[in-house]
Amino acid sequence: MASDKNDLLNELYRLLPRDSVLHETEDLHPYECDGLSAYRKLPLVVVLPETVEQVQAILRLCYAREVPVVARGAGTGLSGGALPLENGVLLSLARFKHILEIDPDNRLARVQPGVRNLAISQACVEHNLYYAPDPSSQIACTIGGNVAENSGGVHCLKYGLTVHNINQLKVVMMDGELVTIGGGGLDSPGYDLLALMTGSEGMLGVIVEVTVKLLPIPQRAQVVLAAFDDVEKAGAAVGDIISAGVIPAGLEMMDGLAIKAAEDFVHAGYPVDAAAILLCEIDGTNEDVSEHILTVHDILKKSGAIEIRTAKDEQERLNFWKGRKAAFPAVGRISPDYYCMDGTIPRKSLPQVLKAIADMSAEYKLPVANVFHAGDGNLHPLILYDANIPGELQRTEEFGGKILELCVKVGGTITGEHGVGMEKINQMCVQFNSVELQQFHAVKAAFDEKCLLNPGKAVPTLHRCAEFGAMHVHHGEMAFPDLERF
Amino acid sequence: MSDLSTILQDSVVDAYRHRRPLQILGGNTKRFYGRQPSGGQLEVGSHTGIINYEPTELVITARAGTTLSEIETVLAQNNQMLPFEPPRFGAAATLGGTVACNLSGPRRPYAGSVRDYVLGVKLLNGKGEILHFGGEVMKNVAGYDVSRLMSGAMGTMGVLLEISLKVLPRADDECTLIMELDEALAIRQIAHYAREALPISASLYDGNRLYVRLCGTARSVGMAKLKIGGDQLPLNDSFWSRINEHTHAFFDSPQPLWRLSLAPYTAPLKLHGKWLLDWGGAQRWLLSDEPAEKIRAAAEQAGGHACLFRNGDREAEIFHPLPAKMLALHHRLKHAFDPHGILNPGRMYKEL
Helix, strand or coil: CHHHHHHHHHHHHHHHHEEEEECHHHHHHHHHCCCCCCCCCCCCECCCCCCCHHHHHHHHHHHCCCEEEEECCCCCCCCCCCCCCCCCCECCCCCCCEEEECCCCCCCEEECCEEEEHHHHHHHHHHCCEECCCCCCCCCCEEEHHHCCCCCCCCCCHCCCCCCCCCEEEEECCCEEEEEEEEECCCCCCCCHHHHHHHCCCCCEEEEEEEEHHHEEEEEEEEEEEEEEHHHHHHHHHHHHHCCCCCCCCCEEEHHHHHHHHHHHHHCCCCCCCCEEEEEEEEEEEHHHHHHHHHHHHHHCCCCCCCEECCCCCHHHHHHHHHHHHHHHHHHHHHEEEECCCCCCCCCHHHHHHHHHHHHHHHHHHEEEEEEEEEEEEHHHEEECCCCCCCCCHCCCCHHHHHHHHHHHHHCCCCCCCCCCCCCCCCCCHEEEEEHHHHHHHHHHHHCCCCCEEECCCCCCCCHHHCCCECCECCEECCCCCCCCC | CEHHCCCCHHHHHHHHCCCCEEEECCCCCCCCHHHHHHEEECCCCCCEEEEEHHHCCCCEECCCCCEEEHHHHHHHHCCCEECCCCCCCCCEEEHHHHHCCCCCCCCCHHHHHHHHHHHEEEEECCCCCEEECCCCCCCCCCCCHHHHHHHCCCCCEEEEEEEEEECCEEEEEEEEEECCCCHHHHHHHHHHHHHHCEEEEEEEECCCCEEEEEEECHHHHHHHHHHCCEEEEECCCCCHHHHCCCCCCCHHHHHHEEEEEECCCCCCCCCEEEEEHHHHCCCEEEEECCCCHHHHHHHHHCEEEEEEEEECCCCCCCCCCCCHHHHHHHHHHHHHHHHCCCECCCCCCCCC
């Protein structure tokens, strides 16, 4: 092993400058985890290439030597997708941080994968354009990671996910070949590999360039805050807004515990005695916003809101959002640790799922703060726990797993925007049956036949599902009756 | 409304066992598109029915053989629509065929394409296994995005059985403005409008006139009308539908009809023929007898691609040829879903 490592290092030094290869333990530590810090592992070596040619050379080398590779952007992911492998190379794209071209007439920006999400919009503001997907980590997360995870954000009900907002990718395949996926127009010939790559969690290729679509900055944005004395009423109001024909730019919900935590933290002016609040943002032309804000106001009143406030100016609008955007760290202040789930459900199941989460919270004796992208049914229950109490993390994970299984049961999914990574790999066995998982493996093999890119993440082996004991049984038949089960 | 899943599955399993190619048939309205079909017919057109539609969820799920006309009627009753404005090319057009061909209408540059609205699919792969990907929720990143991968794959990787789509409310008001401009100026004007946050839902240049369709609240359409100016198309004019369905006079020709997909701001290409610029310049129709190589080279040089949409030699390559590395990847991917190559072989590319 040690001599293998030395051989690999020697070859990497031939390809890269000295400072682009890290292998001393203290240099590896910053890379031991991503945003899911409960999972940690040191990689064999970290490489920090600066050019596409270097990425190609690294992958060619790893392909020949059969060394697994994990690509990493800013490391803000929440599912352990960038968790290193102890026998693998961690490939950081952090040095790819240039915006290569802004084309205002075609409303496109061609950027390197290490460019931060927010930096794209900042660079385009002079053209009255912006990049719409806005994950809450947008000041830190990078566009390459956004593509790998198909990141969402608070505005995806109206503006879509990453997959709806990119035009072209340059990708280095595991064998070192560079391919261009997508094109200059609105579509490209052949299969929709752009969709397949987006959200593929670093399993199919390494993204080295992204062309994103830009949108004109809306003329105006306005937000309404509505307080409810009952979570179910708030949930029903969400459906009422949508059925009135209004598509809000953002439609967020927080429950009592999240409201109090956020208010204590950033003093957004939230009504702390409310059981739930809704934040409904309308954007677009001046005229559309004026009309839709009135509609929303009426609906909220009829839905039984106990208080409705429209932000009187931009300052107040930003303040309303500040509480929502600070919800996670705010919860972090009231609990030593928290565990964030990402299940998505049909909106109509919201009351049923909330009730079940509350019941399980009592059963597991672990409090839960609920923050949702209510407009698109994406839940973020935050389970509060203390990692220093023996067994509490395990209980939390079990509780979290149950929430995800419930999401699948009501017709939803285990992950709306954070990805499967390492974290939800067992729940994949609940969401998909063995034939479907086999199909995923076949797709991966079409791109990476040696299974060297981020192996072990995102799609579980059938063996793993058998061990987890949650193999989805299809029509009462096991698909692989001859496979050993434990 | 009838569920033929089992019958269709049996047919595919049988074809897989005997390595017999199948051509997938829905409403038989898009037979002109793609390469000449071959193989035994697998009829999906009777696998019909809307399985789930809840207006407040903005989601509809239907079997692949359900007609677009049935779906759009039900949506309209709830003041909703398929945002990608699919062309039908015939009354029998099905949802499955629409997704398999990924055909979107004039609203596409402003609202997105078919694939953008696909949330989930149930399909039969080339081994006859029934698989379910995605679902009925807006956000879903569990597993690879196979649902969107199926959009535009021309049935070469799977037989679509059920499809879930996101739908949107219809706008209150609509109006189309017309201006006489030359081509270069029209392209510039469209790009200018697109950066202005105007409620535009379609823009087209017919060689003399620029057509801009507005959709939104009555007030916002009213304001945009003042800003853009020009003459108004009568409200009952079926202009956009004629464009979408290729019943507009422009398309009335036996000449090869090329579809060039380009960045919208691309300067006019120097190819002989009759042009019609839809999608704000991103989809350019060309009726031309110029050699295929010349048309493809011009499109490629401009960063786009060209497809022989209608007429011409349907035995030759129809879609833009792929670079060797890319074609090899397509082969492997097709093989991953359809190991014996029985699903619509050659319909998309000769050897796929």
